[in-house]
Amino acid sequence: MTQPPKVGLFVTCLVDAMRPQIGFATIKLLEQAGCRVEVPRAQTCCGQPAGNSGDKRGAAALAKQVIAAFEGYDYLVAPSGSCVGQIRSYPSLMDDASWRRRAEDLAGKSFEILGFLYDVMGWQPQGVRLDASATYHDSCSGLRELGVEGQPRALLDGVDGLEMRPLKGANVCCGFGGTFCVKYPEISTAIVSEKSANIVETGAELLLAGDLGCLMNMAGRLHREGAKTRCFHTAEVLAGMADGPAIGEEA
Amino acid sequence: MSARDDILAAIRAGLTHGRDGALPRQTPAQIAAEAAALLADPDEIRPVPAGPDPVASFIAKCANPALGVTLDRVPGWAALPQAVMAYLASHDLAPRIAVSADARLDALAGAGLETHRDIAPLEPAAISVAQWGIAETGSVVIHSAPDQPILNAMLPRHWLVAVEEDRILPFLDDYAALAAPAPRNAVMITGSSGTTDIEGYFVRGAHGPGFVHVLLISR
């Protein structure tokens, strides 16, 4: 039998501070799928805020930290399409040839959790049950940079008792956009308000997505509008950890 | 330096001292070969024909309601006057029509139709003969010439256009292959004039004809 793959979990700064449960759900899923999981201590942020603001040097410094911390693993896996998208773009930040090689090496083995479970590990949920109706939003980076589209849907299909409802404009951006949502709050609010209207229209009890930034944006708007929709990361549902408080609910 | 020299120099500077370093310049023969290679395997980049042969495809395309076209099959030029009369009558139009100088339209006069060469600004109906038809899109093509006034296709409310079956080309590229030497003005017309400029609603007959009637002439 071959060695189980050694996976370094990239927690992401948002999950670290805002919703650790997503990180634990990711570990649980990776272990169920037969991986050995470690959480390198020398990790903080993937560098998106700097990269998206045009600060190439700042982004490159963080990139080097991530590369050094994770290059020894078989895979880097994170519960966020946008962080993995950023990590896959590291080669473009490196001016130095040897760093670029190391960046390319890491980019080639970095995956978003749901795509990794389905495409790489061939994992399927067994005996997971959640009696609820839910709708799913495609977070843009996962969808367009990593091709995460069918995988979460196929995996959620294996959750007993879960009724999935289609979301109008599921592949349309929620208006988060990282720093965009605070730099241009009025535009961002207009965008997320259309999204929340579509979510409410499904009548689903739960909203699921694969990126905490988008989830916080949609959950925050839904709650401000008085909607009852509860929001979870897809990994929490698949790990059987969606029976507790949803995003924003007091523990 | 002239504007021309400045612009060409700037382009060459960009091509030879670009961000990605100096690029090797190609010879004209290499450029031509690369341009030709970009047209290889045309079936990979064009739609599947709508019918078993170009004429059937053309007819199928013209039936697309979005084009706003009607089509009559006419058994030879001799039957044209009757087809034109029938069309005008079906639209409650007087049997008068503006014609181009194409000799094939001469027979219209005297077959109960009144024809004239000078087109009026608000002409009710005119007829032209198209050089080509294109099956891929249901288009007809007219080429400016002494006997082909472009305005006859643009000014009337009802534009009738005769095209011979054996002038129907399968694809846009087949027409393109015939484009050199180019006529002064080649107009590929696909359906009636229309606009969606007010709230996206489609309205027929914007500036050009509101009605296009194709008379497909068999030999």
Added chain:
Amino acid sequence: MADAAFKTRAHDALADANLKTAIDRTTGTAETKRAAAVDAFPEFQAARARAAAIKDHVIANLDHYLIAFEQNATAAGAQVHWARDAAEAAAIVSRICSDAGAKIVTRAKSMLGEEIGLPHALDDAGIERVETDLAEHIIQLAHERPSHIIWPAMHRTREDVAALFFKDHHPPPDADDAASMVASARRVLREKFLAADVGISGANFLVADTGATCTVTNEGNAELSTTPPRVHIVTAGIEKIVPSTDHAMALLRVLVRSATGGEVTQYTTFHCGPRRAGDADGPEEMHIVLVDNGRARMVGDEFRQMLRCIRCGACMNHCVVYRQIGGHAYGGTYPGPMGAVLTPVLDGLAQSRDLPHACTMNGRCEEVCPVRIPLKTLLKAWRLRTWDEGLVEKPVRYGLGLWGFAACRPRLYRMGTRMALPVLRLFGRGWIRKLPLAGGWTATRDLPAPAARSFMDQYERQQKEARK
């Protein structure tokens, strides 16, 4: 300041419910029609890749093709002019008009004409300018600029248009439905088409091997603008070159489907020189003005791929930001994602530094782009320049600097998190409704309170316990 100007324009646009209705109607229809056209054309992805390759090939050999085009157009009897920038281009057109003694000039919609300020130049020259595209006619009556590159008057509802036409059309339209108003415009403009001395059009393609220019319209106004007058002027960007008519057709297939969802435009017209001996109609002179205006420089910088753009408008129809604020808020000739890349080229980055930042980077624009322009990458390139040129706001710069400093020191970062989380939780457990310095978020959204202990703290504690 540019920043305030963009935000003010966006704010005003967001407050205009009428505008939102107008945008939704047009872009919604465009999105649906494009999707249907792409679904009906399984070869679309291959055609897109080929279209991008054709444009790249042209740009890599742009000097060669421009010279070939000039030779062939000249041989066909057209006069070719070159203009370095907008002012030079507008001056050339004005001079041709005055040489022709023009009193009335008809214009068929061309975004390049807008880019070079042609409407103003003609007005200043005292020439009666008649915009013949229905949407351009509407905005001429309203004294506005286009808000979309395909539907320039898309910000105007039918009721707005009716008000304009009832005021300016004599006799007025029969009714205020779209068909009656189109009929009224047809009546008004028909006289002008036939009375014009000069007709000005743009070009979708410049065909190098024939010297022809190609213009596509659905209304037929290009033919009517260019056939009756004595003089026909074409203004075109130098990137519009294609090697042959065949290549133009390959681009046309993806252009029209992406723009309006049709397979081909109703009128696709190729002009090759002035009227020939014996021709039944057509202009006596044909002038082609080749306009650089920043394009040649793009050949050599990181924005080269933007020269692929064929101006279909799909990127803006699918842009969440454009669909909220419309075209005018962008402040340049070209709005939406393609405008956010081009406007800094045309108007300068300092004037338009917000545009590359006012984007969520969701990538839907490049997903629909028929020539696969990496719009996200190009917008990021502008963000890089705004950072390098000191055009990023100081608080953002310092904030990111502080964040980067801590994030590069994991132990410090962890300590900071340990201190910050309890402080944040003072503002609420569960949901935070108001948070100092985070008004951008909490003005309109609740913020989920952070965890009491970070993932890293919890995980390390678990690991320690497991080792006991």
